[in-house]
Amino acid sequence: RTRCAIHRAGMPLTYKFFVLLVLAALLPLSLAGIFTFREGQREIVSRTIDRLEVVANQGERQVHEALTRYLEELHRVTGVRELGMSVAEYGKTRDEAVRARIMQSVENMRNTLEGITSVSIVDRDGVVLASTRPQEVGEHHGDRSSFIRGKDGQELSEVFKDEQSALAVRVTGPLTLEGQVVGVVEITAGAAPLLAVTGDYTGLGDTGEITLAGRTEGGDALYLAPLRFDQSAALSRTILGKQSESPFLIALAGHEESLTGERVVDYRGQKVFAVTRFIEPARWGLTAKID
Secondary structure, eight states, X not given: OHHHHHHHHHHHHHHXXXXXXXXXXXXHHHHHHHHHHHHHHHHHHHHHHHHHHHHHHHHHHHHHHHXXXXXXXXXXXXXXXXXHHHHHHHHHHOOHHHHHHHHHHHHHHHTTSTTEEEEEEEETTSBEEEESSGGGTTOBOTTSHHHHHXXXXXXXXXXXXXXXXOEEEEEEEEEEETTEXXXXXXXXXXXXXXXXXXXXXXXXXXXXXXXXXXXXXTSOEEEOSOBTTBTTOTTTOEEOTTOTTOHHHHHHTTOXXXXXXXXXXXXXXXXXXXXXXXXXXXXXXXXXXXX
């Protein structure tokens, strides 16, 4: 009985020793598994960001190309010296014959401009002197940001909705003569080249997209094109300026970054990986993102 008692008392010690041996063997395997899992996570994140970088760079290039084409057409109007001379002459004489000449020049130019839907000439006071849209003649555009910047010698591209609620682009710039601004040229065109960028989901799976946003006067981000999950967002949906960690506001602030933090979310509140770009000529923010 004594030997049996000793034997039974020794069983727990043997069992504990066995368990310790098993745990000692499993610990390195567990640590290796955790390390492998984390490495796998990092690899997935890295590959996703690399893909977004490619998409963002391509989108940025396409937007720049579209803006360049718009500006080239604008320069074909602002670069006509005779037009500047006529606008300056009308400003001094108010001769309707001169105004008719301006109107004829505008009509002739529209037929040679690729993809342009309208051309308007605005005098220094903000009054439309001539336009391929007759209903605009005599309108006052003096309070438009496009006119104000154009009068200051700057060019501006902005997205708006036309009478059919279709997205369009307005491009404005100064009309000069001998280095002096004598008026402002406004041209409008379809937004199809921009929509081709935001509507292309190649390489972005089921949740990714490219967005374009501008900044409102209040500092918020305003979407300029439909969103993948909100087709009515263009020029109506905003991201409040106080949401400083929003990738859309980061892009508008001119920061070109790769974002992977836990607090990086999109307009749905969904956590995303994102890459931001700043479109300098138009002061727009471009974001490529995916859940």
